[in-house]
Amino acid sequence: MKKHLQVEAIQSGTVIDHISAGQGIKILKFFDLSSESQRITVGLNLPSHDGANKDLIKIEGLTFNKEQGNQLALFAPKATINVIENFEVVNKFKVELPQQIAGVFSCPNSNCISHNEPVDSRFNLTTRAHRTKLKCHYCEKAFDKGLFTELD
Amino acid sequence: MHNPLYNKNIISIPDLSRSELELIVATAQSLKQSPHPELLKNKVIASCFFEASTRTRLSFETAVNRLGGSIIGFPDSGNTSLGKKGETLADSVQVISSYCDAFFMRHHQEGAARLASEFSSVPVINGGDGSNQHPTQTLLDLFSIYETQGSLEKLQVAFVGDLKYGRTVHSLTQALSLFDCEFHFVAPQALSMPDYIIDELKEKGVKFHLHDDLDTVIGSLDIIYMTRVQKERFDETEYQHMKSSFILNAQMLTGVKSNLKVLHPLPRVDEITTDVDRTPYAYYFQQAENGVYARQALLALVMTDEFGV
Ligand SMILES: [Zn+2]
Numbered sequence: 001m002k003k004h005l006q007v008e009a010i011q012s013g014t015v016i017d018h019i020s021a022g023q024g025i026k027i028l029k030f031f032d033l034s035s036e037s038q039r040i041t042v043g044l045n046l047p048s049h050d051g052a053n054k055d056l057i058k059i060e061g062l063t064f065n066k067e068q069g070n071q072l073a074l075f076a077p078k079a080t081i082n083v084i085e086n087f088e089v090v091n092k093f094k095v096e097l098p099q100q101i102a103g104v105f106s107c108p109n110s111n112c113i114s115h116n117e118p119v120d121s122r123f124n125l126t127t128r129a130h131r132t133k134l135k136c137h138y139c140e141k142a143f144d145k146g147l148f149t150e151l152d
Numbered sequence: 153m154h155n156p157l158y159n160k161n162i163i164s165i166p167d168l169s170r171s172e173l174e175l176i177v178a179t180a181q182s183l184k185q186s187p188h189p190e191l192l193k194n195k196v197i198a199s200c201f202f203e204a205s206t207r208t209r210l211s212f213e214t215a216v217n218r219l220g221g222s223i224i225g226f227p228d229s230g231n232t233s234l235g236k237k238g239e240t241l242a243d244s245v246q247v248i249s250s251y252c253d254a255f256f257m258r259h260h261q262e263g264a265a266r267l268a269s270e271f272s273s274v275p276v277i278n279g280g281d282g283s284n285q286h287p288t289q290t291l292l293d294l295f296s297i298y299e300t301q302g303s304l305e306k307l308q309v310a311f312v313g314d315l316k317y318g319r320t321v322h323s324l325t326q327a328l329s330l331f332d333c334e335f336h337f338v339a340p341q342a343l344s345m346p347d348y349i350i351d352e353l354k355e356k357g358v359k360f361h362l363h364d365d366l367d368t369v370i371g372s373l374d375i376i377y378m379t380r381v382q383k384e385r386f387d388e389t390e391y392q393h394m395k396s397s398f399i400l401n402a403q404m405l406t407g408v409k410s411n412l413k414v415l416h417p418l419p420r421v422d423e424i425t426t427d428v429d430r431t432p433y434a435y436y437f438q439q440a441e442n443g444v445y446a447r448q449a450l451l452a453l454v455m456t457d458e459f460g461v
Contacts, residue, residue: 111282113263117240119270128351138263140164140284142348 013038013060015082016072021045023076024055030075030104030150038062070098074132074151097125097132105134108147112139157453161269162277164285165323170330173294177304179449179459180295180442191452191459192221198252199225201279202234202241203260207418207440208279208288212256215447224252242271249273254455275454283319289417290323292446293377296439297328300413301374304328308372310336310363313379313398313423316343320417321379325349335360336369340394343381365397370408376400376433378416378423402427415439 019027024044028034043056069081073095083091103120114121114136122137135142145151156172168176197216201209209227216223226232234244241264249255249272257268258279265278265285280286298304309328311321315337325335326349335353337345337360344362353360363369366376378400383391399422400414416424416436428434452459 109262111261113241113259113261113267113281117267118242119267128355136263138266139261139282140266141262 009087010041010058010060010084011087012085013058013062013083014064015084016057016059016064016069016076017054017080017082018048018078019055019057019072019076020078021053021055024057026151027057027072027075031071033057033059066093067098069093069095071101071104073097074101074145074148097127100124100137101134105148105150107136107139107141108143108149109136109139109141112136112141114138155453155457155459157450158455158457159275160454161265161272161275162287162450162454163265163269164278165287165290165327168287168327173291173327173330174304176291176446176449176453177295177298179453180291180445181299183448183452184442184445188219188452188459190220192216192219192455195221195254195455196252197221197223197451198248198255198257199223200229200248200255200257201225201227202229202264203258203280204228204230205258205280208258208286208443211440211443212279212288212447214444215451218444219448219451221451225256241267245271245276246273249276254451277450277454283317285323286319287323288443288447288450289320290327291450292439292443293320293324293415293417294327295446295449296413296415296435296442297375299442300435301411304331305333306331307333307374308336308369309333309375309377310338310366310369310373311345311377311379312338312366312400314343314381314385315339315345315379317382317385318379318417321377322346322349324377325353329353329356329358333358336363336373337361338363338366338369338398340381340398343385366400366404370404372409373412374409376412376414378414378420378436380416380419380421380423383421399423399425400428401425402431405431405433408433 024042034040039060041058045053046056048054063083064081072079079095081093082089102122106121107114123134126133132145133142199213213223245268252274254275255272256277256279259281262282262284264281265276269276278285278287301307315321412433413435414433418436418440
């Protein structure tokens, strides 16, 4: 398998794999990964097992835990996180939608108090009939994933 | 006895359990029967209306006075230096809460009370935050229903008028759905109950029905909750047509159940004709009066540990 990888292996860090094509750049930008001093390798439109193209991000020297990985779930619900030490995968998990997301998205309700106040935005996530909704902790309004400009 | 609401914030109806709602209603009733004019003696309560609302403020301030507390605050932040100096709500709340033992507030932005509760050193009671919640209205509605029916359980309740924008209706259905009530929603298409409430009710397995007019169900009802249809939402001809189908008059009340009561959060415009006022079914003015007892009950429970029935 390793021979087929089109991006260089890393010694230690995190590989985010199985990102739907097109989402890789958004994840980099949104989580501001490229501003960290870690070395980052990005693969775009790589072939995937299921035939669809995927993006992949390798971050040298940064280890994701489950919680950090789950923050990616709204961008890349099928992503897999591989934690690498000494060129070996020491931990591997699929991202899962967290119950709550804080400080990531701003509330789509323009009259919500969370704008312009010294607080992190906070949303509780619910999935019903395959539809994920984010309910604002402050204004109590529930929004479809598609209403967040950050996810466009 | 331990009072579960002592030192708690009262922000949103879904935060309250069935037994907490029952405790508030029972406390309102006991305060209506036996006043405690010194219960909050030496306590200072801030009444902060970042958005003006005269009725709610008078009702709340009456409640504080009847329990012997002192009030500080303002009726409209437009006349204060708060808004003008560009201070955040978080900062205003930290300062004001350091002066008082509890904080009652109304604000035009949704989520304001929840945010305030995170920065306040004393309990916050939400007096309305934008289009979101107005829990004290719901509590006075519950108290009025309990008082007139002797129970909150298994009632047939109709909601009539603007069910889309009427936040009092949304919270009251959320509260009553804990008591196995059956709902009848009577509204013009453009003002029907929002999907998220309908979805919640379906999920909880609550029985509800949609109707085009009140006549078809009026004979089976225990409570009719009327709401105001706001003229601004329609053009003139649409409005004239609309309001004629959602007006309650005395004649419609012939043959109803004897325990039926008509409620309305007030102010009414013309959705209940004045001839209804003279029937035994009208209860909206007593309901407004009950607002004082419901707010007294909340203050008593939130501010004193031992008080509770
Ligand atoms: Zn919000």
